[in-house]
Amino acid sequence: MQEKILILDFGSQYTQLIARRVRELNVYCEIHPFNHYPAIDASVKGVILSGSPFSVRDKEAPQIDLGGIKGKLPLLGVCYGAQYLAHHFGGEVAPSASREYGRAMLSKVQAANALIRDLGDPTQVWMSHGDTIVKEPTGCEIIASTEDVRVAAFHIAGEDTWGIQFHPEVYHSTEGIKLLKHFVVDICGCRQDWTPASYIETTVRELREKLGGDKVVLGLSGGVDSSVAAVLLHKAIGKNLTCIFVDMGLLRKDEFSSVLDSYKHMGLNVIGVDAGDKFLGDLKGVTDPEQKRKIIGRDFIEVFDSEAQKLKDVKWLAQGTIYPDVIESVSVNGPSVTIKSHHNVGGLPEKMNLKIVEPLRLLFKDEVRRIGRELGLSELLLGRHPFPGPGLGIRILGEVTKEKVRILQEADAIFIQALRDSGWYDKVWQAGVMLLPVQSVGVMGDERTYESCVALRAVTSTDGMTADWVHLPYELLAKVSNDIINKVRGINRVVYDISSKPPATIEWE
Incomplete structure (x- = not known):
């Protein structure tokens, strides 16, 4: 006990x-x-x-x-x-x-x-x-x-x-x-024996007892929670776990191929689905942030369900739910007000008639990382910044198009790599670039330009409930700005967001 x-x-x-x-x-x-x-x-x-x-x-x-x-x-x-x-x-x-x-x-x-x-x-x-x-x-x-x-x-x-x-x-x-x-x-006389190793041993045993020979499907996002959940389940039930990784066309640059490759090196059975054209097609002409979130959430469910239906005899849907989500759902004041209307697997259990298994539901985020280290996951994956469920769809203000996604992916890749190269990545809780629905006049060479503006955002936080903007060195910001403007066609102005949460949310939409 x-x-x-x-x-x-x-x-x-x-x-x-x-x-x-x-x-x-x-x-x-x-x-x-x-x-x-x-x-x-x-x-x-x-x-x-x-x-x-x-x-x-x-x-x-x-x-x-x-x-x-x-x-x-x-x-x-x-x-x-x-x-x-x-x-x-x-x-x-x-x-x-x-x-x-x-x-x-x-x-x-x-x-x-x-x-x-x-x-x-x-x-x-x-x-x-x-x-x-x-x-x-x-x-x-x-x-x-x-x-x-x-x-x-x-x-x-x-x-x-x-x-x-x-x-x-x-x-x-x-x-x-x-x-x-x-x-x-x-x-109280507690023994201090609740360690990552003991948690893994207990959880793997309980998962084997609970799932038996049943088949399980899990939606991977490339993030820490779903990855650790997948490895824990794989340790417990092996080939009876199938993971589905959906590319919505809104991931970071080259992320779909690199994450898919890393999962295969971990021995996971992963199906990669390139559904970018569907998502971008359904987002055409849509500018309302809430509507964008709902379309992305709906399309994810449809794509995931379509792939999962191809699998035979699946009885369980695995989720990377962690303890703060559980606490919030049974809080003293009742379920909290919905701030984010998207959820990668919202509605799936009912639609697919599956039972739920949540191997991380007792853990805080920092504990998930400790479990991941004990399981041998790479520090590159475990140290990844949080990334919004709707991806770059809510970092492109206004209508989302293939060209805008390309521009944002290029700018974002430059910013994130600069943080890594300068040693700032691990000091920042979350960072990203926002593509603004603003064009401004600029001069490049002898030509007058009228191109887009992007905002850089970097914050420190413990849980995302509150956040402070990071005082990145001017030299680093100058280099990032210069590289983005010189290397990304379509951008001629870079600004840095120095707002804290509250009142300013981490994402702009």
């Missing part, structure tokens, strides 16, 4: 980060909504209560029955979780005199306490709350304070129950990972 820590989510933006920090300790954990979590069984070694945008004093504040947890299992309340414990177990929570947000220095009051032992005194932590605990819970001892917060951390005597009014999971809490290790390893 896989031991685990349960993280009960009250809607905090940091909840996924708590899980990632726990997993960095090679301890398996799961996030569940506070109002919908599984039965507590012998596999659960401890429970963490997350923060929340709510105040415990609000009428609509999340409520949870801790009867089967508190006093029976190790319990750590973080921020809202700590205030919930105080508010409902004999303490008092009130609005802070001033909102406590940002760095603070934590000083020990009970230095020997198991949760904070061997932390620096003082040590930097990150506060983020509008309320504060003004009276600690019944039977509790204060174990740490800051200059402004008397009850920064507490321990309920006689129980393995703690509350902290800061966020140990964020980078700014410099010894936060050490505090979390004290909780999940020392207090």
Whole structure:
């Protein structure tokens, strides 16, 4: 039985980060909504209560029955979780005199306490709350304070129950990972045996049991998730897996042939489908971004379904779904608003009457890469930037044509190669070129030109939810601009996008 820590989510933006920090300790954990979590069984070694945008004093504040947890299992309340414990177990929570947000220095009051032992005194932590605990819970001892917060951390005597009014999971809490290790390893007794090797061994065994001799089809995109999912499945069921790689005519320059070749070197059974003419034909005259996405998604389903129907006795559709997608679909606030209307395999299971298998559904993106390394995938593939499902179709603003795709592919190839050559590629989370529906006057030699403008985009991010533009060196930008203008017919102007997200999305459409 896989031991685990349960993280009960009250809607905090940091909840996924708590899980990632726990997993960095090679301890398996799961996030569940506070109002919908599984039965507590012998596999659960401890429970963490997350923060929340709510105040415990609000009428609509999340409520949870801790009867089967508190006093029976190790319990750590973080921020809202700590205030919930105080508010409902004999303490008092009130609005802070001033909102406590940002760095603070934590000083020990009970230095020997198991949760904070061997932390620096003082040590930097990150506060983020509008309320504060003004009276600690019944039977509790204060174990740490800051200059402004008397009850920064507490321990309920006689129980393995703690509350902290800061966020140990964020980078700014410099010894936060050490505090979390004290909780999940020392207090909860977790063995730290959840490693890439153990995950592969367990997952391969479970896939063999689940799939038996059934045949599986998987849509490859050339990205990290679908590639790692394919190799895991191949390890489990071998020739019973067939992969389909569709070229929509909207991939990067030479990507279809190079990716197809790399998959064959990995021993995968891959069918490559050149469907560019269909996609570009159906996109003719279409300028609305949402309509473009829907056409690309619909065409993908039709092409994939047509190829899959040629295979005999397929019973499963494999998907590269990862844990953030799973969490989002069962979030505290319900499924999130649809920002992206495309999904490479959306609608396929129903259309093809197939069951779903998702070998990566428990993993975060960084864990997928760790699994990929353990499986022997190349760093070139594992380090690839994210690429939008609709491909260059949403990096060409306005109508998509074969000539525009050619122009953008050439410009994009120059930009990406320059990032690789200069050592910047691995420092950037995502980069690409946008072809704008703008033409401007230029002079080339003795001739006047009236050609297109492209925008370069390079951002840093951890999950794509927020992003900052990258301060690329002027010399690098100058070289890229010069090379694009000199080598790509049809472009005479290059600009650099210095907008961050929010408000500016990473893609322009």
